[in-house]
Amino acid sequence: MADPQLLSNVRALVGRQYGRVYAWDEVNAPMIRQWCEIMGVENPLYTDPAFALGTPHEGLIAPPAMLQVWTMEGFHANHYPPGSTDENPYEVLKLFEQYGYNSVVAVNSELSFTRPLRLGEKLYYTTRLDAVGDEKTTALGTGFFVTLVMSHFVEKAGGDEPVGELLFRVFKFRPANAQPAAPAPAASAAPAKAKRPQPGISDDTRFFWEGCAQGQLLIQRCTACATLRHPPAPVCIQCHSFDWDTVQASGRASLYSFVVMHYPEVAPFDHPNPIGLIELEEGVRLIAGLVGIEREQLQIGQRLQVEFQTFDDALTLPLFRPVGE
Template sequence: MADPQLLSSVRALVGREYGRVYAWDAVNAPMIRQWCEIMGVDNPLYSDPDFAQNSPYQAIVAPPAMLQVWTMEGLHANNYPPGSTQQNPYEVLKLIEEYGYASVVAVNSELSFTRPVQLGERLYYTTRLDAVGDEKTTALGTGFFVTLVMSHFVEKPEGDEPVGELLFRVFKFRPANPQPVAKPEAAPANAKRPLPGVSDDTRFFWEGCAEGRLLIQRCSACATLRHPPAPVCMHCHSFEWDSVQASGRGSLYSFVVMHYPEVPPFDHPNPIGLIELDEGVRLVAGLIGGQREQLQIGQRLQVEFHRFDEQQTLPLFRPVTE
């Protein structure tokens, strides 16, 4: 049974409302365009002023699924705009952790929308601790389902208007079979690169890398190339496929340079590129052989296969001069 003091403290928090968290920017076309590009959304209602003018909204609107995006803090945790609340809406989770329910599973979120938001509108949200369920025992352990609701509003002179809600639910539990803490070794082994997940759909790709070949999946019915590998063709829905060997040449379509977190055994800064192969598909791979300042979109690249830790071979791409 749960500690009576914990139950009393938790129940006292249910229903508590936490103050406003403001958006850094008003709803704007550049963010909508970038989000749509990343998510593969091409609805003209979000990008074409002429099309949107003839819609029921009579103007460009943001995709409803972007609701949470507008009020995110950005790269740095808890970096919210001036005027945002200093209260911690997750204090109930900290309280539960103090009683030994430190593990997390079954995190889910649900978005609901009243209406799409339009260009120039500025959003904020407030948080309500909606519910803390009774103590529940599962195969993983014993704990509590905690539900928070973030209500989103648009600021208006005549009165702020609700536009949607985000429901966040998490199961905080005490493991049924906690593992003993391993004693640190006197000389810890060098960290190895994590192995990729290999399935029946991707095995051919990794076996090709081990042989120094960059293999791309091809639909046997319509000859469409696809990457990442998948069990079915997105164009003709055929389940039949084979593979072709790519030239290994391509262009840098996009890239990021990871500075943090510093995860061994990777070198940092760690440049990672989205490479558009000459065959027309794109893949994500590490970039080698150049400084960050020398990377340029459209730069020509050539694949190289590198063996790591005697356990895996990865395709990396190096800038080349035509």
């Protein structure tokens, strides 16, 4: 549970407006051209004055995704152009840090554009602390989603004009598995490919995975009453005997039910990812991946046959493939 004093201090800040942060440079062709060059943006509307003149814009405009670029502080941290505010729009994050929520990750960046920016225009933005959510626990850890809205304006003699907005959301959290940052090996130029997650193996389940590695689908059997059971468990569900051995299933089965995972797409799995609840002809069911079939062709009751595939040279899994009647 979050500390009540922290929540009270944070809520007192929500809705607060922070002063102007100015752009160092006016919207200009060299910065635009260099941005286009590195991004691979080849739209002549940003770089070719003759082309731009002949469009409804009647001249060069800035790429929309550059909106934030103009007001970036640059090389010297916390050194903003003259006239900029001394206030820190991120002060709420410091409050969280006092309570141990030390990590931060950007979650959302939502740009919206009122109109294109033209050469020579000078920008500034103001910030509003828009929202702080309730304490949430995610895969990263426990913390708070913090949303800031930066409203961008162009200075004009007759009154400044709004040109666009940035909604920026971060997750400020206590890491779930706090570990000291281990330096990566010096030669690790390429990122590691995602691997299949390994199962947790216990004394009750080891036979199943060792069977898979041998290309055998093994099912637990009570040696007192001969009842089959899966997933593996220490006690017979019928007679409560602790004694068991295994039988090798034929691998012939039928599709009892299924789901198809579309989202989220998690490496290294293929998507869409069909997963079956499979009824073995011996009478027990298990969950396994389905291969060799399109989602549209999946049918409850269809005949399946087990096969084994080894992933990452480490993990052998039973998968089921449709077979003829």
